[in-house]
Amino acid sequence: MIDATHDPARQSWVTSANGHADFPIQNLPFGIFSPNGGAPRGGVAIGEEILDLGAALALGLFAGAASDAAQAASGPTLNAFFALGAEPRRALRARLVDLLDAAGQEHATVERHAGALLHHAADCRMHLPAAIGDYTDFYAGISHATNVGKLFRPDNPLLPNYKYVPIGYHGRASSIGVSAGSVRRPNGQRKRAEEAEPSFGPSRNLDYELELGVFIGAGNALGEPIPIGAAAGHIAGFCLLNDWSARDIQGWEYQPLGPFLAKNFATTLSPWVVMPEALAPFRIAQPPRPEGDPAPLAYLMDADDQSTGALDLTLDVLIETPAMRAQGLAPHLLSRGSSRDLYWTFAQLVAHHASGGCNLNPGDLLGTGTISGPTPDSFGSLLELTQGGRAPLTLASGEERRFLEDGDTLIIQGRATRDGFASIGFGACRGTILPAPAV
Incomplete structure (x- = not known):
């Protein structure tokens, strides 16, 4: 188009x-x-x-x-x-x-x-661009899933279902905010391995997640699935998304039902919704799956989607600390990723979400899940960049970071470039960490 x-x-x-x-x-x-x-x-x-x-x-x-x-x-x-x-x-x-x-x-x-x-x-x-009725966060970045899996299951980082089914969970729409706002560090239960019992207090391991947001356009009736060949037509636009994560709270609470308080305290969006039509020059074929990976099941397989359903976007994550602001230093580049590293297309996320009859509505939001590449300079979270906090990063200011500290500002930027076309971007997705409420 x-x-x-x-x-x-x-x-x-x-x-x-x-x-x-x-x-x-x-x-x-x-x-x-x-x-x-x-x-x-x-x-x-x-x-x-x-x-x-x-x-x-x-x-x-x-x-x-x-x-x-x-x-x-x-x-x-x-x-x-x-x-x-x-x-x-x-x-x-x-x-x-x-x-x-x-x-x-x-x-x-x-x-x-x-x-x-x-x-x-x-x-x-x-x-916020829309009144978001429902928010679903996927786990479509296979490098992120592999990197995180290695931290906890070194011998078997990916669970058996990952390459067959787009993994996702229902998030909290009420705590979604727009860029340039502040994010209050959450309190919650956390437990270190050496501690006999959990304690309640501010998250010690606050993290970001580099994602893309997908806004739903025309929805579907309850009980009526969206065919994969029509799924792209139900996408109204894209934005940048930071799904803040309290890793220590998550590690204690996520079994057996998955993310809860560790994820529902804040999600930040870039304020501008880039239309699918504007991104037409930057559509690419879905990167081929590695040899030996299963083909998508029939309800997730469409030839047109495989040939044009991915996007070629460069995604940067930067940090600005209070000390950097005081010294007049530019934000420090933490990583540079690419939307090419998503294992599933956007249409596959939509089709799978509706495949059991779930009704999607205009303004509903899907998150892709953390987008990471195969090398450390492309990791989309501090959990990966610091190996779970064991290998702190040194910033341009000389400071170290294992996870985010109060006063830090996290900035996500996205850009689409292709020879012969004007480059376009998303604007910044920015948030600054405030201290947790007193306990």
């Missing part, structure tokens, strides 16, 4: 968009923002500005399917917009590119209304 909206030669009359690292005219992600003193509303990122969809509607800049989509996207959440599906999204995207193009026929007319249409992003507050 590569078309004129992806033309790398297109420039915008919003000059900050031209050459922008994340939001050139070829991207145009959607989000919910509020200008200073204003109510939350739908907008589109263009360079360092946000185009106000409600203001554009009031000026009569849309018609037909593009108008319907803009109306659905202009409210305080994007749920109604997500529910419309791909065709209205494409119509709105094409119209927005024409309106923002420096060479567009309506350039002069539209630019005259820039004062009403545009808000400087730095002066706005971002909100």
Whole structure:
């Protein structure tokens, strides 16, 4: 679905968009923002500005399917917009590119209304893109699953079901927040191996997880599965996701039912939702499975999905400590990963989730699970980078980190690049650790 909206030669009359690292005219992600003193509303990122969809509607800049989509996207959440599906999204995207193009026929007319249409992003507050009814976190990064398995089961790191079934669990939607917010260190039960009994207190081993978030668009009726060949059409967009993890609490509580308090205290999203249409140039074939791995079962196998269902994204994780801020040091790069390292496609996650009849709804969120590569410089968590805390990292400031400390800021960035196309990004997924409540 590569078309004129992806033309790398297109420039915008919003000059900050031209050459922008994340939001050139070829991207145009959607989000919910509020200008200073204003109510939350739908907008589109263009360079360092946000185009106000409600203001554009009031000026009569849309018609037909593009108008319907803009109306659905202009409210305080994007749920109604997500529910419309791909065709209205494409119509709105094409119209927005024409309106923002420096060479567009309506350039002069539209630019005259820039004062009403545009808000400087730095002066706005971002909100969650959707009212998230349900959140499911998968475990689709096979290198992460292997690395973590080696810490606890050196001889058999992957459980027998991993290569057959997309592993996941239901998370907590109420504690999902948007980038730039703070994250309170959780209290919980934790027990070290040398301790006779557990104690209750602040997590000692607070960690991050590098993930992608997948927003559901059109849903399915209860009891009706989503076929794998149609599953990609139920995806409304993508964001960056940090599923914070209290590793010591998790290690004590996760058996026999899995993650609970160690994972439900906070999940952070980047605020802008990048549309599938913007990512079309960066779709790739799902990397082949290693020799000897089983083929996906028939309900998860689709030839088109295997040939175009993966994304080629570079994902960076950086840390900024209080000492680094005081010294004026740039954030320290912890790792650089790739979405190529996911064992399952996004469509397979959707199809499997609905295969038993579970009804997905517009605005539901899926997390991919931690994305790690095969080498330490691509690991997506401190659990892996420090070998469970046994091998601390030395930062540019000279400080050491086994796990996150109070005051640390964790930053995730994502970027899509391909020769012959404009690079696009997601904006930052950022969160700062606050001390735990007093016990």
